[in-house]
Amino acid sequence: MIDHDRWRVAVLAVVGLALTSACGDNVRATVVDAAPDAGRNAVERGRYIMNTLGACTFCHTPQNPDGSRDLTRLLAGIDCFIDVVPDIPAGTDPNNAVGCLSSRNLTNHPTGLANATDAQIRAAMTLGIRIDDKKLSPVMPYWVYHNMTDADLDAVIAYMRTVPGVDHTVAANQSPWLEINNGTMVAEPIDPATIPMPAAGPDHESAMRGRYLSSMAGLCIDCHTPSYPPAGNPPQPVLFPRPIDMSKPYAGGRVWFKQELGLVDPSYPAMVHTRNLTPHATGLADWTPAQIKAGIADGKDPDGNAVCAATHGNVISPYAALDAQDLQDITNYIASLPPIENVTTPDCAGPPVP
Numbered sequence: 001m002i003d004h005d006r007w008r009v010a011v012l013a014v015v016g017l018a019l020t021s022a023c024g025d026n027v028r029a030t031v032v033d034a035a036p037d038a039g040r041n042a043v044e045r046g047r048y049i050m051n052t053l054g055a056c057t058f059c060h061t062p063q064n065p066d067g068s069r070d071l072t073r074l075l076a077g078i079d080c081f082i083d084v085v086p087d088i089p090a091g092t093d094p095n096n097a098v099g100c101l102s103s104r105n106l107t108n109h110p111t112g113l114a115n116a117t118d119a120q121i122r123a124a125m126t127l128g129i130r131i132d133d134k135k136l137s138p139v140m141p142y143w144v145y146h147n148m149t150d151a152d153l154d155a156v157i158a159y160m161r162t163v164p165g166v167d168h169t170v171a172a173n174q175s176p177w178l179e180i181n182n183g184t185m186v187a188e189p190i191d192p193a194t195i196p197m198p199a200a201g202p203d204h205e206s207a208m209r210g211r212y213l214s215s216m217a218g219l220c221i222d223c224h225t226p227s228y229p230p231a232g233n234p235p236q237p238v239l240f241p242r243p244i245d246m247s248k249p250y251a252g253g254r255v256w257f258k259q260e261l262g263l264v265d266p267s268y269p270a271m272v273h274t275r276n277l278t279p280h281a282t283g284l285a286d287w288t289p290a291q292i293k294a295g296i297a298d299g300k301d302p303d304g305n306a307v308c309a310a311t312h313g314n315v316i317s318p319y320a321a322l323d324a325q326d327l328q329d330i331t332n333y334i335a336s337l338p339p340i341e342n343v344t345t346p347d348c349a350g351p352p353v354p
Contacts, residue, residue: 042154042155042158042159043155043158043159043162044159045152045155045159046152046155046156046157046158046159046160047159047162048323049152049155049156049159049217050075050156050159050160051318051321052318052319052321052322053213053217053218053318053322053326054145054156054217054218054219055218055219055318055319056075056106057069057074057075057318058318059078059081059103059139059140060075060076060077060078060103060104060105060106061073061074061075061076061078062076062077062078063078073166073168074107074163074164074166075105075106075107075112075160075163075166076105076106076107076112076166076168077102077103077104077105077106077112077168077170078102078103078170079100079102079170079171080096080100080101080102080171081101081102081103082100082101082139083096083099083100083101084099084101084176085098085099086099097174098174098175098176099174099175099176100171100173100174100177101137101139101173101174101177102170102171102172102173103140103170104170105166105168105169105170106160106163107163107164107165107166107168108160108161108162108163108164108165109165109166109167109168110165111166111167111168111169111170112165112166112168113131113160114165116131118157121157121160122153122157124136124140124142125142125145125148125153125156126142126145126146126148126153126189127142127146127186128140128142128143128186128187129186130181134181134182135180135181135182135183135184135185135186136180136181136186137173137177137180137181138180138186138187138243141219141222142186142187142189143187143188143189143190143243144189144190144215144216144219144221144222145216145217146189146190147189147190147192147215147216148216148217149212149216149217152217187243188243190215190221190244190246191246192216194246194249195211195215195216195221195246195249196211196249196250196337196338197211198210198211198332198333198336198337199336199338201336203332203335203336204336206328206329206332206333207329207332207333207335207336208333209326209329209333210326210329210330210331210332210333210334211333213326213329213330213333214330214333214334218330220250220277220330220334221244221249221250222244222254223254223274224250224251224252224254224274224275224276224277225244225245225246225248225249225250225251225252225254226244226245226248226251226252226253226254226342227244227245227253227254227255228243228244228245248340248342249337249340250276250277250278250334250337250340251276251277251278251280251283251340251341251342251344252273252274252275252276252277252283252342252344253273253274253276253342253344254273254274255271255272255273255274256271256272256274257270257271257272258270258271258272258308265306268308269308272308273308273344274344275307275344276340276342276343276344277334277337278337278338278339278340278342279335279337279339280339280340280341280342281341282341282342282343282344283339283340283342284334284335285339286302287302289331289332289335292331292334292335293327293328293331295307296319296322296327296330296331296334297317297319297320297322297327298320299317299320
């Protein structure tokens, strides 16, 4: 049986180290490289950001058995979306008393956000303050969305007001997430100055738009930037997401259980390491722009196999619906990143992509 008290202290020590520095200035930066809205009105722009670019449906819409999202319960929240203490091996957590984090019901129902004000939704999205004034877990990337433009934030909120209500009171969070919810710390937003600027060249303007789409309105920077290393004495593994190490932006190495990503095919390994996206030999140095584009939208690597990512390809991919110009902008940005050495093996290749 697990020693819950000892485990909780160890996890909280890691949480403290991860978030102690996160109590600084929360003033939002002015972003000047935001992408155009492709002629959409506010609600349409918000729908595109949430359901495609920001992949909000991935974390907030229940799964079907094949890993796809149940769109009859769009954005209705997921019970125990992440369980850092699954009952594996049997007896580790037989009563499922610790480890679970549920994602919020975002629909227009009293069990969701029907009674939340626009200001409360904005505070949750950008500052990590829940509707009840408690703190959000940094699994919710408010520390990324903090840098989203005001126009895009307004568009997201406008769209959320149109989402049909679904009656679903999500399961309560468990330790260690409760300690974060009831604490005083929030994760530090990414300083835009630490987000790499694209290299000079004919595609610079496009790449600047891609920088915004992938680092401020989207989550490429979240999944593909390494976490901080284990901490504590003795060192303890980091069991849940925390603010990323911006000394290695886009260098990969985040680790996920494949079940968390909705990857159900047995060819995927149990643990998925995100790929180094920089043009280093340990990353995408040998990938052409066309191959990068195929990896993003089609989930296909240069060998024709599925990349091990929940948001690329397969039945759960939102990025297949990216606008052609946005896809090109993100591709141009990724291709222009400064190279960073970071071996993210074991490498992962899923089943062949048709």
